[in-house]
Amino acid sequence: MTGRARGLLVAGTSSDAGKSVVTSALCRAMARRGIRVAPFKAQNMSNNSMVVPGPDGQGAEIGRAQWVQALAARAEPETAMNPVLLKPGSDLRSHVVVRGRPFGRLAAGEFAGERAALARAAHTALEDLRSRYDVVVCEGAGGVAEINLRAHDYVNMGLARAADLPVVVVGDIDRGGVFASLYGSLALLDPADQALVSGFVINKFRGDVSLLGPGLDALGRMTGRPVLGVLPWQRNLWLDSEDSLALADREHDPAATPVLRVAVVQLPRISNFTDVDALCLEPDLRVDFVTDPRPLASADVVVLPGTRATLSDLEWLRSRGLDTAIAEHARRGRTVLGVCGGCQMLGRAIHDPEGVEGAAGRRADGLGLLDLETVFTRDKVLRLPSGEGLGVPVGGYEIHHGRIRAGRGEPFPGGLRDGTVFGTMWHGSLEHDAFRGAWLEAAAETAGAEGGRFGKVGFTAAREARLDLLADLVEEHLDMDAVLRLVTDGAPALPTLRGELR
Known part of the structure; x- marks a missing residue:
């Protein structure tokens, strides 16, 4: 393909319908065909993000999903692929990142004036x-028929209209009502938006696809649009997921006998929970997300x-008695790991003099398991550090406002260690196989469990295999020629x- 770039918008009937998965799959399938392809999401709302090189050579931030989609496309991840990133700090307010850098805050009701600048940034990035x-x-956000937001939309049909993009709508059959969701999403759009909706994809189907035949035919007759494919349900497609709804998809084999049991505290404002994806790939671990x-x-x-x-989630931790349980776990000589905000919670105190997370001057005692203090500053740290830990090379990425000051204890990559308690400000360190293996071996020794079994799974190879699996699925089950x-x-x-079909 040559000349001006073509495009496509992958929209969904709801959040977690499979937009990110289908976008990743299409990127890898096209890349394997020799097409120079790039992913794009005008506005992502997620606390899972990744550091990439910025235009000025400094670190910049984009949604984790777009970073993975760039890998799927075999393209270099960059800020243009996710020009606007909203990071929810509460139910009513989000921190805004534009082209990889902090931009300000946005309240739930602020649409017209504030979002016009965000829309311009998104449209400019897409044209680039x-x-x-x-x-x-392109990947949409949430549901395609969020008619309460349509007037100022630049992520779903607003983007499609501005860029003249054909739209494919993905529906999740696993949650039920997929035909109603697909038909209803189309019916709620105005005629000009409907004109761009060119087909449907059904995702997460379990069973004999021939049973869907009558429904597929009826949906085609009633809408005048084809179902371009039915993608089967597959285990373990959650790797690198950005949506907290996908935490429930992290399944484990109930018949397996794990060497170690890992409990991940599912904080209300959990971010970058992809840090534990590498643990979930370890066959001798059982990983559970817990809230009590x-x-x-x-x-x-x-x-x-x-x-x-961090401060609000620390209050939540205490309200549920999790602080006492974690301290008791450490007192028994068992392993504790805190990552970024979790590392800060393990320290002696957290200070927010400038009101980065809310009211200025807030302070809270930490759990006191590590001799470190955290001070929040307006300037955000965005780095791709590397070094050595536990005798092996390791790297990661940093995304935080809190600066830690470490006291007594052993140095640990990005943080501090005190016996069996580890704290690091580096996200992604467990994706390094040798480092993950060394850390788990230390945890196994502490627990009196069998060692020599960890770090054998190659995380990068597992991600590549997953992306190729996604491409295989769309090549087999999607009408790629039609796409x-x-x-x-x-x-x-x-x-x-609205007319003769009604």
Whole structure:
């Protein structure tokens, strides 16, 4: 393909319908066909993010999903692929990142004036990508028919209209009501938006696809649009997920006997929970996400992950008695790991003099398991550090406002160690196989469990295999020729549901 870049928008009937998965799959499938393809999401709302090189050579931040989609596309991740990132700090307010850098805060009701600047940033970024790639596969956000937000939308149909993109809508059959969701999503759109909706994809189907035949035919007749494919349900497609809804998809084999049990505290504002994806790949671990103290009693390892609201989540931790349970776990000589916000919670105190997380001057005592203090500053740290830990090379990425001051204890990559309690400000360190293996071997020795079994799974190879699996699925179960025709020719002339079809 040559000339001006083509594009496609992958929208969904709801959050976690499979937009990110389908976008990743299409990126890898097109890349394998020799097409220069890039992913794009105008606005992502997620606390899972990744550091990439910025235009000025400094670190910049994009949604984790777009970083993975860039890997799927075999393209270099960059800020244009996710120009606007909203990181929820509460139910009503989000921190805004534009082209990789902090931009300000946005309240739930602030649409017109504030979002106009965000829309301009998104449209400029898309045009930039389209000038440099053959195809740009765009991902929508939430549900395609969020009619309460349509007036100022620049992520779903607003983006499709502005860029003249054909739209494919993905529905999740596993949650039920997929035909109603697909039909209803189309019916709620105005005629000009409907004209760009060019087909449907059904995701997460279990069973004999022939049983869907009557429904697929009826949906095609009623809407005038084809179902381009039915993707089967597959285990373990959650790797690198950005959506907290996908935490429930992290399944384990109930018949397996784990060497170690890992309890990950599921904080209300959990961020970068992809840090534990590498643990979930270890065949001799059982990893559970927990919200109350009882499972900690039988756990060998407790992980406190990152959070977008360290002080608020620390209050939540105490309100549920998890602070006492974690301290007791450490007192028994069992392993505790805190990552970023979790590391800060393990320290002696947290200070927020400038009000980065809320009211200025807030202070809270930490759990006191590590001799460190945290001070929040307005300037955000965005880095890709590397070094050595536990005798092996290790790296990661840093995304935080809190600066830690470490006291007594052993140095640990990005933080501090005191016996069996570890704290690091580096996300992604467990993706390094040798380092993960060394840390788990130490945890096994502490627990009196069998060692020599960890770090054998290659995390990067597992991710690549997953991306190729996704491409295989769309090549087999999706009409890729029809998808590429949409990319080449745009949306065909199609009827609306307000008229003769009603």
